[in-house]
Structures are given as C-alpha cells and as structure tokens.
Amino acid sequence: MTDRSGVGGVEPAPRRRGQGELEAQVLAVLKNAPAPVPVVWVQEHLDGGLAYTTVITILTRLHVKGAVARERAGRSFVWTAVADESGLAALRMRKVLDAESDRKAVLASFVTALSPNDERLLRELLGDEGEERTGGPREGGD
Template identity: 65%
Template sequence: MAEPDPRGRRRAQGALETQVLAALQQADGPVTAGWVRERLAAGLAYTTVMTVLGRLLAKDAVTRRREGRSFVWLPAADQAGLAALKMRRVLDGERDRRAVLASFVTTLPEGDERLLRELLRHAGDGD
C-alpha cells in the first residue's frame, strides 16, 4: 500500500485552519474549542480542534485567555491577516530579503504591482 502524500496532509491542515478561523470570525466574542468543534463539519475530534487552535496560536492568528478551567479563543487576524503572517514568516526565513522581495515584485501581475506601489506610497505618508 502506498503511503499518503504528506503534501496532501499539509493542505488538509491548512484547510482546517481556514475553517477554524472562519468559525471564530463568525462568533460574537470569545468561544471555547468545543463551540468551534460544534460548528465544523466532518465530526472532528476535540483534540484535532485543539491541535489546530494551537497551531493558529503559534502563528499569531488567534489569541486565547483562561476562563474558568478552560480557554476561550478569538481570531487575531482575518483571512488577509493570516495570509500576511504566512508571507512574513516565509520572508523572515530567508537570508537575502532583498532578493526575495525583488523576485516577488517582478513576478506580480501588472495590476498587483501597481496596487503594491500604491499601498507602499500610502504607508510612507504615515511617517
């Protein structure tokens, strides 16, 4: 029997993170892992939800605080914020930031490059 493709598993973990974040973003406030589990399809185990929340916490995508004997969870980032965190981690993992950023910018479609330049221009206005 062939072993499962670890990249497929990785994609599944990313999909679970997205689902957990979506559930947290729909909440009216801090919620428990059990609350999140009830809102997810596929009948996930409580421990799986806790693992995903722990990964999101390590990525600074969620926050938690103790309430009574358990934790309650809140999203620290929306989907755009999570994507930005991922991009930042990739950039932080490289030695030559200039080369990575230059390569990134040169591969952007023209409209995205224009948008990025506009965003950078506006970010500089706040200084």
C-alpha cells in the first residue's frame, strides 16, 4: 500500500472554492452546452465532482440573479446561461450598489478609485451609452 498522504502522514485538505468561483464554473459549463441541459449534465461536465444538491443550489442562485434561465422539462428543469462571467460580475456589482442608500457616494468612491485606464474606458463606455440612449451626445459631458 502506498502512502499518498502529505507531510507527517496527514492528507492535505482539498481547496475549498468560493461561491463566486463555483458560479463562474457553472456558467462556463452552461455556455458550452449544446442546448438547454438538465442538472445532471452540468454536474457531469464540472471538474471536481460536486454533489447534485450543490449544483442545483448554484443553478438556483444564478437563476435568482438573472444569470441563467430555466424551463420545465417533465418533472424537472433544463438550464441555459443568460449571462457570462462579466455579466455575472456586473450583476454582483449592481446588487452591492442597490443595497446602499447613497448611490451617488458609492459611485463617486468607486470612480475615484479606478486606475486612469479604467476611468478612460468607463468614460468611453458612458459616452457610447449616452448617445445610444438619447440619440445624441450627453448633455453636460466633457
């Protein structure tokens, strides 16, 4: 019998993944799915052998966040990705913002902490958005 344990005969504990990491992995699997898929399909395509109940919990959380859609298929559901990882990050950011009473202060703090490159990118995105939403340049812009 071979000793596969770590130092001192103790096996190292498996690394515990955070909720955000698991959600991102599930979304990546769903993005590669050929069509809406059942939980078992997602479970089989995830690395790490997660329990069925863990996968259904993650899918349900993603559904509540609007990152996945589900439709009835017999007595259960099939699942489809609606958002990608960047969309999921945006949903988390919006949830944090929605939880605060002073949105202006939170956004001001966020923007002042951005790197110059990220600030420039945000200005470009807001400039493009402003033109799409109003049909022209934003009033009071730089």
